[in-house]
Amino acid sequence: MSNIHVIDHPLVQHKLTLMRRKDASTNSFRRLLGELATLMAYEVTRDMPLSDIEIETPLETMTGKVIDGKKLVLVSILRAGNGFLDGMLDVVPGARVGHIGLYRDPATLQPVEYYFKMPSGMNERDVIVVDPMLATGNSASAALARLKQTRPRSIKFVCLLAAPEGIATLQAAHPDVPIYTSAIDRQLDEHGYILPGLGDAGDRIFGTK
Template identity: 45%
Template structure:
């Protein structure tokens, strides 16, 4: 199954708090980090474990294991960087490659302005971070860029997605896995998820 929508009570509780427009930026940032931690927990459930040799507990020996899957985290700037702490808290050894893509307001089309992907692909999977999937123009463009780079296994993490955008992303890239906290049914005329989270970038970084 390529789409994973959380049903966990704690995720829905935290997301409901995040929706509240009264939350100050520090609370918004903390909630985004907490929600991302819970999403990434689910997203890495199929990662490979390898035996790293024998180690000792205070009582005796045990077989030490670690994650063997090589991971790159790709936050879509700027809002995706707000999710980065949550992923690195779980996967501190992951590589981080930033992509800068913004949605042109008049046309709602994606514009790439920054690409920090290296020359060669030395990872097994990319975890893409974007708190919102609205029209999915940015999401589709980001996945296009990552596939063109050469990484074919992609997991996309988002806190809240509009159903029309999800359908567009799945149609464009049916082979990726998408993990979201919740799906909202509608988009506003100017392309925002309804009821959504508002402009999550502004809320994260205390800007207008």
């Protein structure tokens, strides 16, 4: 599991615990997710490439380092991934945004794509895929396979919670993609929910249940 990165910063763990509480309101859950996404973004972007530019300080000219946010693409797996976007964009406001829409076929239980929209020039871009829950891993695996068809420069997968089953699925299909998460929970239940988890992230973000 060398490409699994658990972000265990005390602030991350504190906010995650508050989100897990069943009595957390929609407003509170959404706000905490945005704050967590911002905190996690610092770790996920730690190795982003830098370039030198010349600037003038109030005292003299110097060479400073900057990241090229326009080369970064944040890809949301709809719909819950959208809850991650704003917090990440607070850190890298110049990033482009892509979307992948998937649903699970009730007969085959396999993910079916219904929407795919990416920026141009993906072969020159670094991609961070965001989805709060890595449960079975089937949707994430399908999303990464679809993304790889655009031949991006690199891909990372970021989730709030991961189940061992989802990690195993994703690593088997995409061993080259590092996974960033704030916690690895115990297991999935018979309905594919993460235990102890925090419930359905999409419903809790958007107040639809």
